[in-house]
Amino acid sequence: MAELKAGTRMKSAVCASEVMVIGAPGGDVDVTCGGVSMIGNADTAEGGTVDSGHAEGTQLGKRYVNEAGDLELLCVKPGEGSLAVNGEVLVLKEAKALPSSD
Amino acid sequence: MNVMMLLEMASQGFGERVAFTNGEQSLTYQELYDAAGAAAAQIRESGCDHVAMLDVSSLAMPIALFASAWAGVPYVPINYRLTADEINSLLDRVKPCLLITDSERADDFSAQQELQLVTREDFISTARSGTPLSDPWSMDQEDTGVLLFTSGTTGVPKAAVLRQKHLVAYILGSVEFMGAMEDDAALGCVPPYHIAGISAVLSSVYSGRRVVQLPNFSAEEWIALVNQEKVTNAFVVPTMLARIVEVVGENSSLELPSLKALAYGGGKMPLSVIERAMKLFPNADFTNAYGLTETSSTIAVLGPQDHRDAAASEEEGVRRRLVSVGRPLPGVEVEIRDDEGKVMAARERGEIYVRGEQVSGEYVGKGSLLDKEGWFPTRDAGSIDDQGFLFLEGRADDVIVRGGENMSPGEIEDVLLEHEAVADVAVVGIPDEQWGEGVAAAVVLKSGKTVAVESLQNWVRDSMRSSRVPQLIQFWDELPYNETGKLLRRIVKTKLAE
Numbered sequence: 044m045a046e047l048k049a050g051t052r053m054k055s056a057v058c059a060s061e062v063m064v065i066g067a068p069g070g071d072v073d074v075t076c077g078g079v080s081m082i083g084n085a086d087t088a089e090g091g092t093v094d095s096g097h098a099e100g101t102q103l104g105k106r107y108v109n110e111a112g113d114l115e116l117l118c119v120k121p122g123e124g125s126l127a128v129n130g131e132v133l134v135l136k137e138a139k140a141l142p143s144s145d
Numbered sequence: 146m147n148v149m150m151l152l153e154m155a156s157q158g159f160g161e162r163v164a165f166t167n168g169e170q171s172l173t174y175q176e177l178y179d180a181a182g183a184a185a186a187q188i189r190e191s192g193c194d195h196v197a198m199l200d201v202s203s204l205a206m207p208i209a210l211f212a213s214a215w216a217g218v219p220y221v222p223i224n225y226r227l228t229a230d231e232i233n234s235l236l237d238r239v240k241p242c243l244l245i246t247d248s249e250r251a252d253d254f255s256a257q258q259e260l261q262l263v264t265r266e267d268f269i270s271t272a273r274s275g276t277p278l279s280d281p282w283s284m285d286q287e288d289t290g291v292l293l294f295t296s297g298t299t300g301v302p303k304a305a306v307l308r309q310k311h312l313v314a315y316i317l318g319s320v321e322f323m324g325a326m327e328d329d330a331a332l333g334c335v336p337p338y339h340i341a342g343i344s345a346v347l348s349s350v351y352s353g354r355r356v357v358q359l360p361n362f363s364a365e366e367w368i369a370l371v372n373q374e375k376v377t378n379a380f381v382v383p384t385m386l387a388r389i390v391e392v393v394g395e396n397s398s399l400e401l402p403s404l405k406a407l408a409y410g411g412g413k414m415p416l417s418v419i420e421r422a423m424k425l426f427p428n429a430d431f432t433n434a435y436g437l438t439e440t441s442s443t444i445a446v447l448g449p450q451d452h453r454d455a456a457a458s459e460e461e462g463v464r465r466r467l468v469s470v471g472r473p474l475p476g477v478e479v480e481i482r483d484d485e486g487k488v489m490a491a492r493e494r495g496e497i498y499v500r501g502e503q504v505s506g507e508y509v510g511k512g513s514l515l516d517k518e519g520w521f522p523t524r525d526a527g528s529i530d531d532q533g534f535l536f537l538e539g540r541a542d543d544v545i546v547r548g549g550e551n552m553s554p555g556e557i558e559d560v561l562l563e564h565e566a567v568a569d570v571a572v573v574g575i576p577d578e579q580w581g582e583g584v585a586a587a588v589v590l591k592s593g594k595t596v597a598v599e600s601l602q603n604w605v606r607d608s609m610r611s612s613r614v615p616q617l618i619q620f621w622d623e624l625p626y627n628e629t630g631k632l633l634r635r636i637v638k639t640k641l642a643e
Contacts, residue, residue, distance in 0.1 A: 049146075049286070049310075050146040050284060050285075050286035050310060050313075051284070052150075052284050063146070063150065065317065084284070103154060103157060103158050103322070103323075104154055104158060104322025104323055105322075117317065119150055119153070119154055120157065121157075138321045138324075139321075139475060140321075141319055141320075141321070141446070141448075141474070141475075142406065142408070142430065142432040142446060142448045142449055143320075143331075143348065143352070143354075143378055143406055143408060143432065144319065144348075144380070144408050144410070144432050144434035144442075144443045144446050145341050145344045145345045145348050145380050145408060145410075145434060145442060145443060
């Protein structure tokens with residue numbers, strides 16, 4: 044468990060998923076992917092498998108949020124595990140349509 | 146955070162799509178990613194503190210922008226239209242640097258100290274054949290991504306600092322990943338040293354929209370390229386749109402069937418030009434974008450539906466929105482404040498303040514201009530109507546103070562532009578013994594039209610307070626603009642004060 048900062052990149056310990064933190068609440072937060080705590084981008088995974096209850100998968104370029112709306116993660120590499128925070132499964136954030144301005 | 150992460154995502158998501166086209170040459174997203182890695186190695190090896198780009202748009206531009214981010218060295222685009230002295234003084238401020246330029250120019254710099262020269266062709270060819278940098282890019286969001294010299298319409302150019310966090314925040318806040326259709330293509334004709342040229346590269350990469358580069362703008366070439374490359378999206382500055390509208394208007398056989406969206410910004414768009422463009426291109430969605438170098442590009446947009454609503458409305462207040470810059474992007478806040486910093490009511494004119502993660506407001510040697518709450522004073526004057534639409538009214542420094550009364554040149558210009566003989570106008574303050582400052586106007590007449598100075602003065606008097614009536618009106622053949630359509634008010638002021 045660690046305090047999350049916007050811009051931090053993390054990877055799944057049990058699948059190919061990688062995320063970047065867009066927003067995070069203060070204090071210690073346990074983000075999991077595939078049911079196992081995510082690790083730092085430079086860390087080495089110890090092995091393990093995706094928990095069948097956390098196997099919805101992540102999609103490249105999609106954002107995931109908690110119900111409170113204070114945690115937001117961007118998927119920068121897709122994988123088989125799904126994301127959760129302190130046990131709560133994160134949901135896909137609907138994209139907002141904006142006109143292209145450049 | 147690092148813009149390289151955006152390119153990495155694009156290369157994973159749609160690596161085989163074409164990212165950039167320039168004449169016969171092109172790069173897919175995967176090729177761009179690989180080229181950025183090899184160019185990053187080239188940059189790292191040079192040991193330089195900055196990567197300077199002095200060139201028109203080419204494939205070297207996106208490669209260098211991303212490669213600099215990968216190598217952790219700031220990217221510095223330089224305006225190639227400046228004089229040799231001006232260019233040298235900017236280069237002196239970023240040495241030791243790696244300078245990428247075209248082969249004709251290269252000789253001019255070969256004798257300079259602390260400057261490593263590489264031609265555009267050599268840079269691209271090394272990038273496309275070299276070995277990628279083995280180190281990963283830094284995810285430190287405080288790293289400087291781009292140093293951009295402001296246009297310096299009021300003095301020595303300042304070097305605006307855009308950190309990785311500002312650039313990435315702008316893209317994540319305004320662009321949907323892979324939001325473009327496979328066949329979409331954007332025509333890039335904004336100079337590569339302009340913030341809109343930088344943001345267009347980042348936005349297109351993240352949305353998966355192919356960019357067709359047009360290095361030197363002419364309306365005829367722009368129109369030809371739209372049809373040849375089946376361009377769907379384009380961004381133009383007002384002077385470019387005025388020329389395009391003129392050429393298309395003169396030739397009824399010219400059509401632009403592929404064009405779905407036309408965005409514009411970078412200067413004040415005359416109402417007559419946008420109205421004409423909407424009639425000529427009824428199938429295109431129009432978007433007006435307002436932004437600054439210091440805010441990593443766009444902070445407010447007037448979208449397609451806003452355009453249609455305003456054009457179709459009978460109500461004066463709604464119609465007027467056609468000349469507004471719309472509403473702030475999500476995640477961006479805008480306020481209008483008076484001289485004491487107090488937030489003003491709807492429709493009151495003051496200085497525009499902006500806050501958001503994409504807002505830098507920092508200059509080399511000057512530090513950050515953000516206040517404690519993160520607000521940036523733009524020095525642009527404006528007002529917000531009761532529906533939240535933002536209207537620009539010139540630079541805060543352009544305010545004319547006549548006998549203690551503050552007036553905006555923009556409001557007087559708008560009145561004069563409604564006169565049937567007036568094609569273009571600039572209003573400025575000139576020194577006046579009695580009032581401190583007096584109102585003066587340089588007017589460009591429509592071809593074939595004439596009007597007396599007195600009639601124009603009466604025209605203003607009929608709709609505004611008499612203090613707004615220009616005491617001096619001169620007729621000019623044209624007004625001085627820079628190449629992105631910004632009126633050079635300083636020059637108008639000097640000439641009218643003579």
